[in-house]
Structure formats: C-alpha cells, structure tokens
C-alpha cells in the first residue's frame with residue numbers, strides 16, 4: 500500500500516547492509532512512497548553487503564562513507580546534493596556497532612579502546628552527520644532527521660553491554676542538535692526506539708533469540724518488525740509530523756509501558 504507520502508522528497512539513508520537491515524526495508528518503503536535518496540555505508544560494508552542490489556531496485560546511487568570520518572561525511576553531503584539536484588529533506592541514521600560485544604567483553608570488563616570506537620561509530624557519528632549537514636546548510640526547511648535507538652538507554656538489559664551507554668548518548672544528541680536545527684533551520688530531529696529485530700547488528704547481542712521472544716510476549720501488540728519500523732519512519736519523514744521534534748519515540752508494540760504480561764506470568768506458574 501502506498502500513499503505517495505514522500506513524493507518529491509530527497510534524502511540520505513545510512514546503514515543498509517542486507518535485506519534484514521532496518522535501513523534496507525526503510526529504503527524500499529521510501530521508494531514506494533515516492534522518495535528518492537542516496538544510499539551510504541562504511542566502505543568495508545560495501546564488500547560484505549548487497550547494497551548494489553538495493554541501489555538497482557530503488558534507482559539510487561551509492562556514496563561510501565565511514566560515519567566516523569568528517570571528511571567522508573562532508574563529501575557524502577556535497578555529492579548527495581549534486582546527485583539529488585538540491586537540498587535534502589530526510590536523513591536516516593541506522594548505524595550501530597560495539598567492539599566489546601563483538602569481542603565478547605562483558606560490561607564489567609570493557610576494553611576502553613573498544614568502548615571509544617563503538618561510541619564513535621554508534622553515537623558520536625550522529626552528531627558528526629548532523630554537523631556536516633548543518634554547516635553545509637544542506638537541509639531543506641521542514642526536513643526530518645531520524646536515528647534508531649533501543650530502550651536499553653533507559654532501562655538495563657545486561658547483555659546490551661556498552662551499546663546501552665551509546666544509545667543514551669545518541670538520544671541526548673537528538674535533543675541537543677534538534678534544538679539548534681529547529682531554531683535555525685526548521686528541521687526536526689528524533690530517535691525511534693525500536694523493538695528487538697533480527698538483523699546482523701541485533702543478532703550480535705548474546706541470547707538474542709530468547710530475548711526477542713520474551714519481548715514479543717511482553718508487548719501487547721507484539722514486537723514491531725523491521726517493516727513496521729520502516730513504515731513509522733516514513734511518517735516522520737512526511738509532512739504529517741512537522742512539529743514532532745527532539746523526541747525519543749517508542750516503537751515497540753507497547754513493551755516499554757508494560758510491567759508484565761499474562762503470558763509471562765503464566766510461564767512462572769507452569
């Protein structure tokens with residue numbers, strides 16, 4: 500079903516690695532809604548992923564950029580304006596990676612070089628992306644910027660490790676930059692706090708399969724899928740949400756406001 504919600508809108512999409520990626524589904528949905536965009540990912544992900552296939556399918560160009568490199572980001576922003584023929588209406592930041600998680604280091608045994616690298620990729624990169632857009636005056640008025648986050652920023656989930664701290668920082672950057680982007684350029688900035696979703700990044704978290712079924716049983720509407728997240732993101736990029744900014748928006752089937760569900764209680768009475 501398509502509503503042409505993004506007809507004529509132009510954007511940049513970070514983070515489509517493969518068909519499971521939330522950014523991949525979002526790119527397909529934006530395309531169906533009439534939006535055009537540049538796809539970007541880290542140069543190393545170009546070799547691992549299948550981004551060419553997505554570019555072909557959506558008639559998009561790819562501009563590689565490491566989201567921790569200011570130089571790459573400045574180049575991405577100027578090339579995107581060239582390719583798209585003007586300023587940008589929407590940006591999706593769908594980037595996350597913890598070196599501690601990858602190397603099996605527990606939260607109480609962090610290697611701080613790993614911590615710093617993961618923070619740079621997962622959290623500070625959001626500031627870098629926005630600063631690059633801001634300085635180049637690359638966003639159209641009433642444009643919209645979204646980053647993806649997880650509820651471990653508010654509540655503790657032991658195996659989410661240092662990504663919890665990265666997400667707390669990311670959400671704070673959305674509020675702080677959202678102030679300046681709103682005041683100066685009438686651009687909105689929000690984070691979507693998404694249900695656990697089976698993707699490459701998601702499955703890196705220990706015990707993910709059990710956790711995803713727990714979250715599903717705890718959520719009155721069930722877990723939000725990657726496609727659900729894509730649909731929600733489209734609404735935030737559309738003109739129907741022009742005064743929503745500096746928010747962390749839970750998109751989790753009700754998980755974040757549920758103390759306990761009957762299904763979970765029943766498990767304990769078995």
Ligand SMILES: NC(=O)c1ccc[n+]([C@@H]2O[C@H](COP(=O)([O-])OP(=O)(O)OC[C@H]3O[C@@H](n4cnc5c(N)ncnc54)[C@H](O)[C@@H]3O)[C@@H](O)[C@H]2O)c1
Nearest residue numbers: 514516520521541544566594595647695696698699700701
């Ligand atoms: N999967 C989940 O359970 C879940 C839940 C809530 C939020 N999120 C968030 O959604 C976002 C997208 O993740 P996903 O689950 O679709 O997984 P994914 O693995 O498909 O996407 C993560 C992306 O980050 C990119 N990336 C890593 N380092 C980069 C760098 N230096 N520069 C540019 N890009 C880089 C990867 O190449 C990849 O495309 C992440 O922010 C993640 O934390 C995921």
